[in-house]
Amino acid sequence: MNDIQVSINAESKKIPENLNIPQLLNFLELKDDLLVVELNEEVVMRADWETTTVGEGDKLEIVKAIGGG
């Protein structure tokens, strides 16, 4: 399997190709609840996680809630 280059939270990362969102989170060792994923500046709805595949050059943001005022 080939690797692709993507940006995740502004960090350049090599990841395996053809990962969907749950597979990506698993690859990053992130628990898949209580967080949100944005792909190329569009939110990926949870219902679309399985069918959304990450490609070469994609820009991802993975965020969660933290303490704030």
Next chain:
Amino acid sequence: MSDSFRIGVHEFQSRLMVGTGKYANDQLAIDAIRESGADIVTMAIRRVNLGQNKDESNILELISPDEFTILPNTAGCYTADESVRTCKLARELLGGYSLVKLEVIGDKNTLLPDMPETLKAAKDLVKEGFEVMVYCTDDFDYAVALEDAGCVAVMPLAAPIGSGRGIENPQAIEAIVQKIQVPVIVDAGIGTASDATLAMELGCDGVLLNTAIAGAQNPVLMAAAMRQAVKAGRSAYLAGRMPKSNQAVASSPTEGVINS
């Protein structure tokens, strides 16, 4: 006596809203927040730390949407576009809940809102179907414009974020309260209980604060003080204060004093 109030389509019992930042630890945060009696608690949206421990706790496990109304903020955003993106992420995170606290900061040192950009963001968010509670300066014209833009609550600052200086311009807050129909909530700059009471005595519908509790020597005790202060101020406002007089007016009858 029930004295609930509405923000958009939502009804709340507590007029005190609290933040979740700056606590020494998670347990202290939840203890203080529960003591405050708040229904609405604010949170920020931030990138996950890649390489974090998989078992690291998430604040939403501790401060749960099952117990509180979570109000995500756009803290740290400097443009309308960033704040709209942040709100969209928050809405998906919270299962479609559309109440948000908009703040668009103009300068990293003063943390004062950028009002032209805030107004633009408010209009964009309303168009996207959000219910916008908007952090703003105490500028009268902008407060009116934000209500006209469809915001569900207008939230002028008492003083700069985290400064604890209290209400620096009560006349400006009062003028906004008298003009605006949607709830007016003083947000930021509260330092101690009397500041929160004053906000409510001015006729504000609520108070939003974070550091005043989290930064107190005893946050849980200060949370109780704030809960009581907001209630006291609200009751005093509803009761209608006595008129001020430039001269003393005796409380006891002047007739029948024994040596007269």
